[in-house]
Amino acid sequence: METLGKYFIFLGTLLVNRESFKTYFNLTMEECVKIGINSIFLVSLVSFFIGAVTTIQTAYNLVSPLIPDYVISLVVRDMTLLELSPTIIAVIFAGKVGSSLSSGLGTMRISEQIDALEVMGINSASYLVLPKILASLMMYPLLVILSALLSLFGGYLAGTLTGVITPYEYIYGIRFEFNEFTVTFALIKSFAFAFLVASISCFKGFYTRGGALEVGQASTAAVTQSVIAVLTADYLLAQLLL
Amino acid sequence: MIEIENISKSFGDKNVLEGISATFKKGMPNLIIGSSGTGKSVLLKCIVGLIPPDTGTVKYDGLDFTHANRDQKTEVRRQIGMLFQGGALFDSKTVEENVMFPLNVLTKMSSSEKIDRVNFCLERVGLEGQNKKMPSEISGGMKKRVGIARAIVNNSNYLFCDEPNSGLDPQTSILIDDLIMEITEEYDITTIVVTHDMNSVLGIGENIIFLYQGHKVWEGNKNEIMHSGIKEFDDFVFANKVMQKLKNR
Numbered sequence: 001m002e003t004l005g006k007y008f009i010f011l012g013t014l015l016v017n018r019e020s021f022k023t024y025f026n027l028t029m030e031e032c033v034k035i036g037i038n039s040i041f042l043v044s045l046v047s048f049f050i051g052a053v054t055t056i057q058t059a060y061n062l063v064s065p066l067i068p069d070y071v072i073s074l075v076v077r078d079m080t081l082l083e084l085s086p087t088i089i090a091v092i093f094a095g096k097v098g099s100s101l102s103s104g105l106g107t108m109r110i111s112e113q114i115d116a117l118e119v120m121g122i123n124s125a126s127y128l129v130l131p132k133i134l135a136s137l138m139m140y141p142l143l144v145i146l147s148a149l150l151s152l153f154g155g156y157l158a159g160t161l162t163g164v165i166t167p168y169e170y171i172y173g174i175r176f177e178f179n180e181f182t183v184t185f186a187l188i189k190s191f192a193f194a195f196l197v198a199s200i201s202c203f204k205g206f207y208t209r210g211g212a213l214e215v216g217q218a219s220t221a222a223v224t225q226s227v228i229a230v231l232t233a234d235y236l237l238a239q240l241l242l
Numbered sequence: 243m244i245e246i247e248n249i250s251k252s253f254g255d256k257n258v259l260e261g262i263s264a265t266f267k268k269g270m271p272n273l274i275i276g277s278s279g280t281g282k283s284v285l286l287k288c289i290v291g292l293i294p295p296d297t298g299t300v301k302y303d304g305l306d307f308t309h310a311n312r313d314q315k316t317e318v319r320r321q322i323g324m325l326f327q328g329g330a331l332f333d334s335k336t337v338e339e340n341v342m343f344p345l346n347v348l349t350k351m352s353s354s355e356k357i358d359r360v361n362f363c364l365e366r367v368g369l370e371g372q373n374k375k376m377p378s379e380i381s382g383g384m385k386k387r388v389g390i391a392r393a394i395v396n397n398s399n400y401l402f403c404d405e406p407n408s409g410l411d412p413q414t415s416i417l418i419d420d421l422i423m424e425i426t427e428e429y430d431i432t433t434i435v436v437t438h439d440m441n442s443v444l445g446i447g448e449n450i451i452f453l454y455q456g457h458k459v460w461e462g463n464k465n466e467i468m469h470s471g472i473k474e475f476d477d478f479v480f481a482n483k484v485m486q487k488l489k490n491r
Binding site: 012019093107108112113115116118119120121122129180 | 290320322327328331332347348372416445
């Protein structure tokens, strides 16, 4: 409970004694590149193969002649939008970006760079952390959209090239009884997950004490706790919104 | 001028500082000395506000910093320059960007004014032409000098140095001490240096306070250290052989 309270106080400090808008704008843009652009390759690769594997495995399991083939892409579509793209990519996001945020801030803490900011009269939490959270909130939903598109494309290629489904049936299944709310739901989840991963990772890194060993421990704790928070939020959002 | 009154600080049941009072004067280096673990760095961090003291007050030119509101503290802090033990340079920024950082965040100077000021400060610490190097590409002594340049770039009124000579060879240590002395006198600022290096004490110790197990045991200047008559202080001062030889002369 003490850690939870400290976390909320930490979030509160992000919004007080801020620097100029221009400062935050520049920092946020820099973080967008680090957090978003640099994650595109990994997210694309994972998403493409998730779509491809989901298509093949769904086809493998749907052996009844009573079930039409387009159900394969329908399943892939709903799994991708509802769960795989927002949630699995959030776990990867926590591993790649969360650990980087935590270890970066942890290293700044133990090498007194954060103290240097404080001495200059700069709210170090706000200056260092707020741009990272804003950048995550801006970039992660875009990564989820990219992930969903590539996942569906991966499924299309895997399905059509192996002959488990025709291109027509795949497209038909993708469009069949499409509920737009699944996209809205995926985006709501992506905002929530982005906030959780970025804020928890920064929190763990910002309060690192000790040396290199503690930076590593903080980074590991950041990933673990972010993933637990993401999965908990995933369940709660599904319960609330579906 | 900085005045501290009755500063105490404990971590858990360990009393690190107990009732420290002192005055740090303008225009001369003020040294806080003592063995490792006596609370020197904690006292410095209490003075700059990185660690809140349990009791006591810190006054910057009469302003009670300990009980000041956030805006007043920010105002004071923007007049502070600090040289950290490891330099505390931002790893991802070049030498020039590190020195320019306070100007970017705290002032509305134009780009050309900022570059002129950075070049002036780098020249002042003997690092002209090193603008584009990364902190990982320069030596420990150069990092300290970049730290000093960053500390003075914003025309600070207060300069704090936490063990500026640690990890440096004797010649570079003297260079850093001389630089601190020159800057303090030239800009008439209040400088506090935490050190346990006797060369620094003898070189720039115009006003010295000696801490022992969290207490202020002695106060004086470099000319008085040979005759303090206090056992704890003498043990510290004459711990090395050169000082022992000096004493026996």
